[in-house]
Amino acid sequence: MREKDFQLNIPAEIGEQLQLKPETSVKLVVKRNRLVVQLEEPRLQLFQDKVLLWPVLTALFVSLGFYLYSLQQRLRTIKLVGDYSLATAIIVLGVLMGTALFAGFFIRGRHDPENHFSQNVYWRNFPVIVLSFALILGLLLVGSMWLLGVLFKGASFGILTASIILFAFGVVTNAVMIYFALVVDAGVLSTVLILVIISGVIIAMAVNNQKYWWQHNLSFLGTSGASSGWQFNATLIFSALLMIALIDYLFVRLQESLPQTRRLLILRGLLTLTAFDLGLVGVFPNNISSHALHDQVSVFLVYLIIALIVSVRWLLPQVTQDFLYLSYGIGVALVVAAVLFQVIGYFSLTAFEMVAFVLAFGWLLMLLDRIEALIDVGTEGLITRRE
Numbered sequence: 057m058r059e060k061d062f063q064l065n066i067p068a069e070i071g072e073q074l075q076l077k078p079e080t081s082v083k084l085v086v087k088r089n090r091l092v093v094q095l096e097e098p099r100l101q102l103f104q105d106k107v108l109l110w111p112v113l114t115a116l117f118v119s120l121g122f123y124l125y126s127l128q129q130r131l132r133t134i135k136l137v138g139d140y141s142l143a144t145a146i147i148v149l150g151v152l153m154g155t156a157l158f159a160g161f162f163i164r165g166r167h168d169p170e171n172h173f174s175q176n177v178y179w180r181n182f183p184v185i186v187l188s189f190a191l192i193l194g195l196l197l198v199g200s201m202w203l204l205g206v207l208f209k210g211a212s213f214g215i216l217t218a219s220i221i222l223f224a225f226g227v228v229t230n231a232v233m234i235y236f237a238l239v240v241d242a243g244v245l246s247t248v249l250i251l252v253i254i255s256g257v258i259i260a261m262a263v264n265n266q267k268y269w270w271q272h273n274l275s276f277l278g279t280s281g282a283s284s285g286w287q288f289n290a291t292l293i294f295s296a297l298l299m300i301a302l303i304d305y306l307f308v309r310l311q312e313s314l315p316q317t318r319r320l321l322i323l324r325g326l327l328t329l330t331a332f333d334l335g336l337v338g339v340f341p342n343n344i345s346s347h348a349l350h351d352q353v354s355v356f357l358v359y360l361i362i363a364l365i366v367s368v369r370w371l372l373p374q375v376t377q378d379f380l381y382l383s384y385g386i387g388v389a390l391v392v393a394a395v396l397f398q399v400i401g402y403f404s405l406t407a408f409e410m411v412a413f414v415l416a417f418g419w420l421l422m423l424l425d426r427i428e429a430l431i432d433v434g435t436e437g438l439i440t441r442r443e
Contacts, residue, residue, distance in 0.1 A: 110157060111234060115226030118149050123219040134218045137205035142218045146225045147197045153226055154233035155190040161237035162186065181301035188248050188298050189236060193229065195255050245302050246424060253295040253417070289338035296335030302424060303327050309431045323371040330360045330420070361416045362387065364423070372426065379426060386419045 122145055126134065135141040162185070213221065236244065307324045333353055340349040365387040369380055390412055397408035 107161075107234065108231070110161075111227050111230030114153050114157060114230055115223050118153055118226055119219045119223035122149070122222055123215060126215040126218070131215055133212045133214055136208055136211040136213070137201060142213060142221060143201035143205065145218075145222055147194065147201060149222065150197050150225060150229045151190055151194045154193050154229045155186060157230050158189050158233040158237045159186045161234050162240070165238065181304055184294075184297045184301045185240075185245065188245075188252055188294070189233065189240075191294070192248060192251055192255075193233065195251075197225075197229070243425075243428065245298070245305070246421060246428075249295060249298050249302060250421065252298060253291060255291075289341055292338030293335045296331045296338070299331035299334070299420075300328060303331065306424065306427050306431070310427065319371045320373070322367075326360060326364055326367070326371075327420075327423075330357065330364065333357045333360060358390075358412070358416075361420075362390070365419070368423065372423075373430060375426075379422075382422070383419065386415050389415055 137143045159182075162182070303324065307320065310320065333356055336353040337350065337357065340346040340353060342350045365383050368383050369375060372379075393408055393411045393415075396402040
């Protein structure tokens with residue numbers, strides 16, 4: 057069979073929107089029986105412009121400083137885990153190095169015409185994004201050091217060996233953080249949002265396991281009677297800020313391809329208000345002094361979710377029937393859970409809160425994913441009008 061070459065003409069509007077140049081590299085990808093034109097992924101930059109020197113040189117400088125400090129303290133051996141241990145140095149120094157490099161390369165991406173995510177992120181959201189990745193990095197390092205402590209119980213190293221191990225961990229963590237700074241987008245940010253809130257809640261549950269928090273309610277994890285109430289509340293506040301940053305970015309990009317209508321303004325306002333109210337649940341924990349405020353913001357959060365589910369049919373452009381059925385199904389499930397808790401008494405308060413939280417938060421993430429998909433749909437609309 058004889059092969060044929062085809063030529064693809066990109067409309068001028070899209071070329072100006074994406075700031076395309078004659079030397080800009082693109083590739084054609086087949087996804088779900090659709091031909092998609094993609095810019096070359098920025099991950100290739102990790103192996104260009106001497107980017108790899110940054111994680112290596114930074115880790116070398118820090119590990120050398122760690123070695124000289126250990127010599128000054130006249131240390132001969134360093135424990136793997138515990139106070140003043142190698143694990144502590146890897147966690148603290150790794151987070152500091154990784155966060156600094158992530159922030160630097162993220163800022164650098166704002167001057168890259170092919171990095172459309174960084175360019176559309178407001179500076180007010182920059183600290184939240186950086187701290188989110190720093191938090192995830194810290195949790196991963198803490199988990200890794202805990203696992204190594206279990207596998208190599210009682211291990212200790214000479215200061216030279218410890219410095220080499222620190223250097224190896226530093227190179228890997230630095231390279232990973234630079235990589236994510238180059239490829240971060242709305243999808244990655246949504247994943248980070250999920251990791252932040254799930255990890256924060258799970259850690260709070262694990263720490264308070266001895267106090268039988270589940271016999272009270274989910275909000276007990278944020279009270280003064282909990283062992284790590286501040287961590288649970290901080291997770292809610294931080295997740296709310298991250299969600300606001302994601303909403304901010306999505307609607308800025310959406311305005312580039314779809315006209316800003318009153319429906320989109322209302323949808324953005326409801327989503328932002330929902331994220332803000334989620335943060336207030338953490339600001340006003342279920343303590344005696346703030347019990348009334350906690351209940352009010354929690355009930356208002358439920359009202360906001362219901363309002364979004366009911367109004368998504370009119371507020372979300374190009375909404376599909378499948379998403380509508382899914383939204384209404386989740387709405388019915390929330391009502392059934394409320395009946396099982398308040399009328400029948402089958403659900404305990406803890407079970408009801410956990411079911412309602414999973415359903416509502418999961419639906420919000422799917423809604424944000426749908427809004428992200430509209431950005432590409434809007435671009436397709438430009439092509440159709442051109443033709």
